[in-house]
């Protein structure tokens with residue numbers, strides 16, 4: 001089966017095979033072709049080039065992209081898309097003056113979602129989650145990471161990971177699963193942190209490994225949540241089962257967590273709303289990808305990740321949604337890209353690199369996703385007629401997507 005997209009106004013993010021990520025000043029460059037074609041064979045990008053060189057293929061399905069821009073689908077490397085119910089009351093409480101911390105301290109926040117999740121049956125969680133997954137696919141996300149972390153019990157964590165696995169089996173979008181048992185201490189372990197960490201290490205991890213339910217391991221390294229030492233125990237335990245770390249760190253405070261993550265070869269360090277000079281220094285010349293989550297900053301009114309400082313220091317940066325019921329009830333990567341431009345002063349080129357190739361790196365899939373490269377998955381966004389790709393972040397509230405293709409098929 002062949003599909004030929006012709007007369008593409010701008011074909012964005014074309015890359016040679018082998019580019020895994022872009023860092024520092026490289027992020028300002030977003031290679032593109034004007035007046036281009038792209039050929040899909042089965043589920044892969046088979047060829048692309050200038051319209052002058054477009055092959056004649058009488059049997060191919062043809063899509064006319066006159067005045068339209070084509071780019072790779074978004075790679076959303078940090079989400080909590082599987083959850084039960086909502087936290088709309090906390091949203092209203094925050095409008096009325098309570099902080100995220102105050103809500104969490106009185107038993108709300110992550111523990112509120114954990115209670116709802118443990119009271120909800122697996123099928124129902126699947127039904128609620130698939131609606132969100134279908135929505136983000138239509139918004140252009142073609143690969144996504146989903147975390148557990150609202151179970152906080154052996155059964156609850158396994159239940160979440162099974163839902164993630166079922167979504168991965170039933171949808172064409174690439175899904176990576178991350179085990180986040182260390183998201184918060186359940187009430188009964190408030191005074192017994194080591195007891196909960198032992199439950200994670202001795203009971204949750206072996207079961208998860210046995211059922212092959214996770215690709216990565218995560219922890220919420222933050223004042224009032226998991227300390228550096230506790231997170232190091234989690235990272236070490238994960239490693240024994242082949243789970244690489246992707247860690248929530250520096251969301252509210254900087255407590256030397258990033259150095260610990262780098263020491264343990266974390267694939268990513270995520271959030272980074274509060275970043276010190278030392279944090280930037282330890283990230284230099286490492287394989288660890290910093291991940292910014294601007295929709296979270298927007299929704300709970302906390303600082304934005306200092307992208308300009310980090311890029312100026314030569315670091316790479318990925319962008320993701322953080323889709324979750326508490327701090328970011330939105331999985332819209334188009335909004336993330338626009339907000340990164342508007343609030344973090346990333347250029348459109350930098351933001352698109354961060355949301356595609358660097359996002360793919362942040363979930364270990366840049367060999368197959370994140371750019372227009374021969375042999376990669378045919379995961380494409382075709383826009384409505386627009387003047388240039390700059391219009392995507394510029395018209396931040398509009399949906400400028402006409403069609404989304406995942407693994408060669410329109411979703």
Ligand SMILES: N=CN[C@@H](CCC(=O)O)C(=O)O
Nearest residue numbers: 109110220248322324326327
């Ligand atoms: N910060 C930790 N975890 C989530 C939010 C959890 C919640 O409030 O439900 C985040 O990435 O923002």
Ligand SMILES: [Zn+2]
Nearest residue numbers: 078080248322
């Ligand atoms: Zn998160």
